Amino acid sequence: MKISYKWLKELIEITESPEEIGVLLTGTGLEVEGIEEVESIKGGLKGVVIGEVLTCEKHPEADRLKITTVDVGLEQPLNIVCGAPNVAAGQKVIVATVGATLYPTGNEEPLVLKKSKIRGAVSEGMICAEDELGLGESHAGILVLDTDLPNGTPASEYFGISSDFMIEIGLTPNRADAASHYGVARDLKAVLNRAIKLPSVESFAVENHNLPITVTVENEEAAPRYAGVTITGIKVSDSPEWLKQRLATIGIRSINSIVDITNFICHDLGQPMHAFDADKITGNKIIVKTVAAETPFVTLDGQERKLSDLDLMICNETEPMCIAGVFGGLTSGVTAETTSIFLESAYFDPAWVRRTAQRFSLKTDSSFRFERGTDPHMPVYALKRAALLVKEIAGGTISSDLIDLYPNAAYDFEVNVKYRHIDRLLGKPLDKSLIKTILNGLDISVVDEDENGFLAVVPLYRVDVQREADVIEEILRIYGFGQIELSAGLSSDFLSDFPVNDPEKLKMRLSELLAANGYNEIITNSLTKPEPQASLGESVFGNPVKILNYLSEDLSVMRQTLIFSGLEVIAYNTNRRQKDLKIFEFGKTYHELNGKYSEKERLALFISGNFQEETWLEKSRDVTFHDLAASVNQVLSAMKVKNVEKEAADANIFQQGITLTLNKKPLVTFGLLKSAITKKGDIKSPVYFADFDWDYLLRQYNYAVQFKEVSRFPEVRRDLSLVVEKKITFEELRQIAYKTEKQLLRSVNVFDVYEGANLEGKKSYSISFILQDDQQTLTDKVIEKSMQRLITTYERELGAVIRK
Known part of the structure; x- marks a missing residue:
């Protein structure tokens, strides 16, 4: 800036x-x-002065050159050879003396004046034409002045160079x-600690009502405040030099007096403005609203753009005229023929302006300010100031009441501040009177003060000061960072409340755990191809989130699952003879369902190839479901998750798999991916995949250490073999066991499963039960009673046959 x-x-x-x-x-x-x-004027015409030609004679060696003597206020006149046809004795001229640097019009390189000889005659300077000084284009002859200024007067003074x-x-x-x-x-x-002097606008007055404009704001969320006024009888022309120079200093090209005024106000007060040609406002109506999607609109740069229904527009009775807060329209802007204008000064919601500016890739001085947040209290003052400048520079009459639509006035921010927090964060105690002086200098009021702190009332234009730490930062930056002495030891502090479960720390802990178990972390692109995800069906993940301005079809949608990006990594490595893979990824997935968008954090595990390399002691073997299950259990154990229940995994994705739920909500799904899915990634070997709901898993983590005294009494193991229907799973047997024997049962494990021709339609489980009492040693009577209770329940609920 x-x-x-x-x-x-x-x-x-x-x-x-x-x-x-x-x-x-x-x-x-x-x-x-x-x-x-x-x-x-570039260079400021330093070394260029007013001179008087005393003599002018023809050069003896050149017909077109003349030898002159010029008085430039020195003791002796200068000898100057000049080739201009209009040079003559008695003229007041502009002389560039030896050592002066000129920037001629149209020349990229500057011209440095040196003492020289031209056709044998000494020349101690140059009598200048308009273009040689950079004042214009003319090179017809030297500039001849009509002035009484003394010889030697700097040319910058004559031309009023600023x-x-x-x-x-x-x-x-x-x-x-x-x-x-x-x-x-x-x-x-x-x-x-000095006062600001803003120009007064008390002279603003409505002079007639010859051009009333009706303003309607249909979208008050996007335009909380909208003000405007009409001015008739103006004459659009070049701006005065002072205005041109102000804008030129900050790199803005002068356009015309009206546009220059709106630019001036924008950079003076931070309030963007727009001027409409009032004759182009059909029906004398301004309507602030959104329009139908795909409505064409031609902006000031002559480019046609297709609007969306989320672009706030300034419209007349029949058509849009301006993209609010971003860019004006081609047909409604001020031109040399404009005689009446409608001046707009508004506060637009930053999110609306930011979205539109980003969608059109339009970055203007106006959008730069609106999308960061302007002052809602400024539009009316800026409007009056601009109107008075228009009257001063372009003439005209204020011909309507000043319109100010501000139905829901915004209030200043209120922040509670503690003195002890100020001292702690600054690292140095400050006098309370100094703190209040600094804040008052920043227009932050101090109210409800007591010995512990105060309430800071922050003006609306300070959109970045809404927390206690922000107010303290304001005190520090005005007091001066350099005035805080370095302590003997370095330390840091903060006011923010950090969550107990720090997601990044837990991610790092799990990453280290997985890496220690042979996994490598991957990071893949959130943008992906639509086809692989679509093959799973919309019911699995909802609808894909499509990119509006995608660069290629391969990057046209946001991923709905981490499956396919992981498979791409596996395929890449497999094609390079790296087939034994264990990888994991923390990543986001994106979904759209019934018009609502969601973003979810996931943790994915992939294993493929051999579980271990072949050695002299043990042969290599392929990875199995249980290898992945072991990793899943390690993650759950590290996150201190217990009491999960099991369900069958989605058959659209897994050839065989399990979903572990907690409180009936899926926590992790894992198993063998269907070959139809892996083949889409050109992978022939089996791939086992685990998909954790990281957001849900994170909420389950309990950092508190839980422990209990180790029992002094021994545990007892009893085994049971039973035949049940083939469809019954071990999980069902385990749950029934815990439900039946709640007091003594510590663990249940299956150590053998048998299916054979002699057990048609059935299956045999061999199960071990660990029993223990924390208060006493178990007797045979108690043990047998517990086991009989388990047998009876299995027989009654599952029709189990107990094998003796």
Whole structure:
């Protein structure tokens, strides 16, 4: 962002040099990246003076050259050879003396004047034409002046050449309040304890009602405040030099007087404005609304754009005229033929402007400010100020009441601040009166103060100051970072409440656990192809989230699962003879269902190939379901998750698999992927996949250490073999056991399963039960009673046959 030093001096008293102001601003957080002198004529015509031609004679060696003597206020006149046809004795002329640097019109390289000999005659300077000075295009002859100024007067004084300094600030995104000269002056006000001088607008007055404009705001969410006024009888022309120079200093090209005024107000007060040709406002109606999707609209750059139904538009009775807060329309802007205007000054919601500007890739001075947050209290003052400037520069009459639609006024932010927090974060206790002086200098009011703290009332234009830490940062940046002495030992502190379950720390802990078990982490693209996901059916993951401006079909949708990105990694490695793989990924998935979008965090595990390499002691073997199950259990154990229940996994994805649920909500699904899925990734070997709902898993983590005394009494094992229907799973047997023997049963394990021709339609389980009493040693009688209770329950509920 560029700031004019002279412009800044009009707002606040400045006796410091531009360099000193740069140091002060950098100290407040508005880092000055450079200071450059800017002159209305490049080079400022230094070394160029007014002279008087005393004599003019023909050069003896050249018909087109003349030898002159020119009085430039020195003791002796200068000898100058001149080739201009109109040079003559007695003329007042512009002379570039030896050592002067000129920037001729159309020349890229500057011209440095040196003492020289031209056809044998000494020449001690140059009598200049208009183009040689960079003042215009003419080279017909030298400039002949009509002036009584004494010889030797600097040409810059005659031409009224002005000089200014451009201060370039690297504005951080949070400092929307400083995106103007007024905003920068507010920081200087707090640092220097000097008052700001804003021009008065008390002379603003409605002069007639010849051009009333009706304004309707249909979308108050996107346009919380909208103000405007009409001015008739204006004459659009070039801007005065002072306005051109102000804009030129900060790199803005002058267009015409009306547009220049709106640009001036934008950079002066931070309030973007727009001027409409009132004759183009059909029906004398302004309607602030959204329009139908795909509505064509031609912007000021002549490009046709297709609007969406989320683009806020400024419309007349029949058509859109301007993209609110972003860019004007081609047909409704001010031209040389414009005689009446409607001036707009508004507060638009930052999110609406940001979305539209990003969608159209339009970054304007207006959108830069609106999308960061402007001051809702500024539109009316800025409107009056602009209207008065229009009357001063372009003439005209204010011909309507000032319209100000502000149905839901916003209130200042309120932040509770504790003095002990200020001292703790600053690392140095500050006097309470100094704290209040700094805050008052920043227009932050201190109310409800007691010995412990106060309530800070923060103005709306400080959108970045809404927390206690923000207020303390404001105190620090004005007090000065350099005034905080370094302590003997380094330390840090914070005010934020951090969650007990830090997701990043838990991710790191699990990553280390998986890496220790042979897994490698992968990070894949969230953008993917639509075809593989679509093959699973919409019922599995919902509808895909499509990219509106995708670069290729291969990157046109957001991924709905981590399956296919993981398979791409497996295929890539397999094709390079790296077939034994154990990989994991933390990543997000994206879904759309019934018009609602969601984003979920997942943890995925993949294993494929051999579980271990072949050695002299043991042969290699393929990975199995139980290898993946062991890893899943390790993750659940590390996250301290217990009491999960089992269900069958989705048959659309898994050839065989299990879903572990907690409180009837899926926690992790794992198993062998269907070959139809792996073949889509050109993978021939089996791939086992586990998909954790990381968000849900994270919520289950309990960092508290749980323990109990180790029992002093021995545990007892009893085995049981039973024949049941083939469809009955071990999980059902386990749950029945725990439900039946709640007091003594510690664990249940299956150590043998048999299916054979002699057990048609049935299956035999051999199960071990561990029994223990924490209060006493178990007797045979108690043990037999518990086992009989289990047998009876299995026989009654499952029709089990107990094998003796």
